[in-house]
Amino acid sequence: MEKITTTTLASNQEKRNREKLFDLYQKNPLPGEEVTSNSALFLKRQELSKILFFNELYQQIQSIHGIIIEFGCRWGQNLITLNNLRAIYEPYNYNRKILGFDTFEGFKNTDVKDGVDSIIKEGSLGVTGNYEVYLEQLLQVHENECPLSHIEKNKLIKGDAPISLKKYLEDNPQALIAFAWFDFDLYKPTLDCLNLIKPYLTKGAVLGFDELNDPKFPGETLALREFADLNSLKIQRNKFSGMQSYVVMD
């Protein structure tokens, strides 16, 4: 198994509890596909909160035309959630593409503005080799359960995001962005992607952030402060979010 650098706020007691959960997961006695159809058995409060957070945000952007982008999708859990929310709230909106940008090789373009935490280094929060191939299959399996599944609506874009986003926007001049979710944890790619998407955002579009006001990852807040006058932004949270926040463009 490759060494994956990751980070957690969990206490030692919580870490032990999660080891126990993983052990129970590995030893689960459920037969065959009963495992995936009972996945809530292993879903912790924290992950459920994130799903409920996205559920609220999805309803916020439902009437806004355009695509959804996750900047920094890693293992892809949010992409799967967004895919399923699309199927629930707007099953026939084949125009609602969902894009996931990631190096699939961990952090790229760290900066002094990202602070001094030991996680801030190139390659942190990587994934296992060729993970994007597996994630593509997983997204397709979920999409197959949705209407109009023959129309491609999900896309993973591998590489340094500012470079691949610039190319995507050049190749897709029709693009409107309804919702951009930022979760690089880093200053430079966040600022570059904010600047690149600015001309593609309309009134009512939502910018979401996983790490604003996070002392461990100051870069995301610094990027937003450079991108916009914070006094002019209403940075909101909803009842399900801890660190997550969002801004509605007006």
Ligand SMILES: C[S@@+](CC[C@H](N)C(=O)[O-])C[C@H]1O[C@@H](n2cnc3c(N)ncnc32)[C@H](O)[C@@H]1O
């Ligand atoms: C915190 S993780 C994302 C977690 C994911 N959104 C989730 O909730 O499960 C940060 C991700 O940003 C990616 N990343 C960091 N710098 C990047 C860059 N310059 N271009 C593309 N992806 C980058 C990393 O590879 C990593 O997968």
